[in-house]
Each structure stands twice: as C-alpha cells, then as structure tokens.
Amino acid sequence: MQLYDVEAEQFLPDRFVSGICPHCGSHRAFCDQCEGCGRTLDSTSLIDPVSVLTKTKPELRETIHWYLRLDQLQPRLVRWLETKKDAASCGAHWRAVVLNQSLGRIKKEGLRERSMTRDLTWGVPVPLDDPDAEGKSLYVWFDAPIGYVSFTAALCESNGDGAEAYATWWKDPDCKVVHFIGEDNIVFHAITWPAMMLATHDSESIQGEKGEYQLPHNVVANSYLNIKFPGKEEEKISKSRGNAVWIEDYSRSFDPDPLRYYLTAAAPETSRTAFDIDDFIQRNNGELVNAFGNFINRTMTFANRYFEGKVPAEGARTDVDTAQVRRCGEARARTGEALEACHFKAALGEVMALARSGNVYFDETKPFMTRKTDMDACGRQINVCLQTARTLTTLIAPFLPFTADRCAAMLKLGEDYRSWSSATNELHEGHPLGAAEILVRKLDPDTVFAD
C-alpha cells in the first residue's frame, strides 16, 4: 500500500508526504521520519498526511513493486566487505570512510529489502512482460550502475570488438574495477551495486568466479571540494549560485596541467578541502614551476650549453651520484605504491620530492663550478641530473600528461616513456637532447582573477 495523490495522479515517495508526527506532535514530519523528534515512522502512521505537491490529502492505494533482497544478501556482503579491511588479503587499500559508512551501517542497523521500481511516467521502464510492470520505472540506483556495464558493451561494439567483449572487463578476475565517487554515493557503490552483482552469481565466491560479475576491487570516495575566491569566504560550489569554475572557461585561457596539479594536490581525500584560487596560483608558481619546472629547465639549458645537447658520459660515479640515481628508483617504487593505494596526494608528493632532490643534488655538486675546474665531473653530474629528469618524465605522466609529453620531447624519449618500468631506463652517453623550453609558466594573479 502506498499513498497516492489523486490530483497529481501519482504515487508519492515518503519525502513527498508531510503531516503530524504521532509521537511528538511536530508538524515537520514526513512519511518515513519526523524532523522534530527524529523517530522513523511507518508510512501510514502520519496524522493528517498532505501531499507536498498539491497540498491535498493523499489516499492509500495498492501498488506492486520489485525488491532487491538486501536482507538476504547481507551475510555475503558483510563477508566481502570484511575482506576489504585488510589490504594484504584483498590487494587494495580501502579508505576508512567507505568501510565505516557501509560495513558500519550494516552492522548497526542491518539491511532491509529495498524497492528497485517506482511508479513513474519517466525513466527506464521496467523491462518485464508483466501487466503489473505497466507504468513503472526502474529506481535510478538500479539502472545507473548497470549503465557502467552497458556503456562498456557499447564501447566494445564501437571499437569493433563486439558487445560481448564487455565480459573481458566485467567478468574476469584479472580486471580490477575501481569506482571513483563522491562520499554521498558510498552506499550505492559499496552495498547496492555489489549486492546486485552477487545476486547474479551461481558460485558462493564473494568476489565472483571467472565468467561472473566481479565485485569492485576498490571504491574510492572523495569528500567534497568547496571553492574559495580571493577576499571571500569558502563556500560550496553551486551551479545556481554561479560560483563554479567551468572547465570550458578555464581551458580557453589556461593549460590543463596546472589545474590537474592543484586538484590532485588539494584533493579532499580524507576530508573536505577547498579550491582556493590564491592557493592554486601559489602552488603552481612555487611548486610546479619553481621546484619541478625549474629543475628540468636548469638541467636542459646546462646540457645544451656545455655539452652540445647530448647526454654527457656517466663516468665514475661517486657516492653522491649513485645516491641520487638510487633516489630515482626509490621514487618510482614509492610513487607506484601510493598510486596503487589510490593515495594520489602522497603519490604526487613523492614525484615532487624527487624533483626537489634533483635541485639539492644540483646545488651540492655544483656543475656550474666543476665546469671550470673538472669537465669530467661536470659531465657526470649533468648525466645524473638528466637521469633524474628522465625518471621525473615518466612519474609525472599520470598526473600531468601534457607536461610529461613536453619533457619527453625535450629528452627525445620514445613513445613508450609512459611505461612505468621505463622510468629508470638510463639515458646513454651521446643521447641527443632537444632544445630547452619552458615547461610550465607562472600564473599571474591579475590575469586569473580577471577570468
């Protein structure tokens, strides 16, 4: 039985019916819950129910819906989620907030069956040859994740592989599916959608056997990103308030990479953060340009000016030299680990740390001094700087693809420079170099504010 608005000619969802709470007498009660005392209500217990749409009194009508038996799937879901607590056993480091919101809720409240259909005149019609399905649509969170699969199939088809190739992506344990979402969508991706897939399984495997839908390898939820304009208070990004920075507008005047850099560096991975325009300019100029870009630039100009645009001989490396080369390998490993764990801020931090170590190495070995006293040492040092730049090119690629391409062009690297293992492939003596070009430019506050 469900409340029906005769005038609007539609069934009413719980939040569309207001009335008086039978417990506390508050007038701010909805069908499912009272805003006054907070108690959850039975859908028919509300006193003097009124439709929010037409202010008329709704009547009870019988309707039929299809339910997802989350209650029956709960034990398997819990077993699956439990494995996600331990990175070692599941191979993925799940963020605490995702487990807390999903597993925590199940343990305290348990799951109830949930209707996956709605009495709607729009949306995706229930695809059943059943008179009761007439005029009913699928609940959005039932068909939205299925869309993940169907657009994979559509893509496979347009690629000429045939729609059935979707199984390569969705039904093969070797293919890890990772959902990147906002924190408000956690339960749908960590509970509802996995439950739907579990319901299709024949096996008792919690992850899914080959040929069965694979549950997510990881569900990575970010918090919200606020926005802060200079001289104003931090506020929520809102289309209606017009305080959003549109990608189309931004990309008309600026390169995408500085924005990528900032959005990664300031991402709300554990708690809400703000896109602060001042901070954006400052981090671009101080970190990306001064630390990273300048290291590449000072290395390239030096190599071009004093070594005829070729990689100088490696020579007999000193401890200081090998230590820097070793740092390149360590940075590759650490950045890779952080990326695997979806710790993108930390991963980017590792890349920046390598760039900074390059600057430290440059300052400590002083090739601009050895140039006058010991040309072999100078070449050895610039060789190490170039190896560092080589590693940086690959490591920065996942974050700043255009910048990486420009680095690769300067170092005359092949197409495969993005392959992670190639990061520490050393450039050989005599390897030709391109002209030194400015990688990233400073942002001028006045120009940015004008836009």
Place this chain on the structure above:
RNA sequence: GGCGGCGUAGCUCAGUUGGUUAGAGCGUGGGCUUCAUAAGCCCGAGGUCCGCGGUUCGAGUCCGCGCGCCGCUACCA
C-alpha cells in the same frame, strides 16, 4: 533523533596495524649560491596533536564523556 566524518605548526595538510626527540609543503627569521622561469640550497624558530577521564610498560593513534564544525538520512546522477 539515527549514522558517519573532521578538530595535529601562522596557513594547507600527512601520520599505515599504539612504539625512540610528532612530519611535509607554504609562510616567517638568518645564511649560502648563480646553471636556471628574480629560480635553487642550507640552518633556525614555531605544536598542551580540541578538552577531560580511562585502558596500557607506552596513546596523536584504542575506549568513554564533553565542546566545536560538517555531511548523509532523495524518485538528482
């Protein structure tokens, strides 16, 4: 009301399963350097890890209570 999150240096944040003198970047004070995009490097100052209590040989970390801020509790995707 229920569920969940956050509170660590002046600012923005890291702190994995409790384990030495709590870290990074920026900012700030002092110094060095010139290859480089007026870039870079070194050293220093700066913290009652929101408060109180508890568990423990040991708590930023675990438990309880309190204070403050925030999100979810949608037929939006």
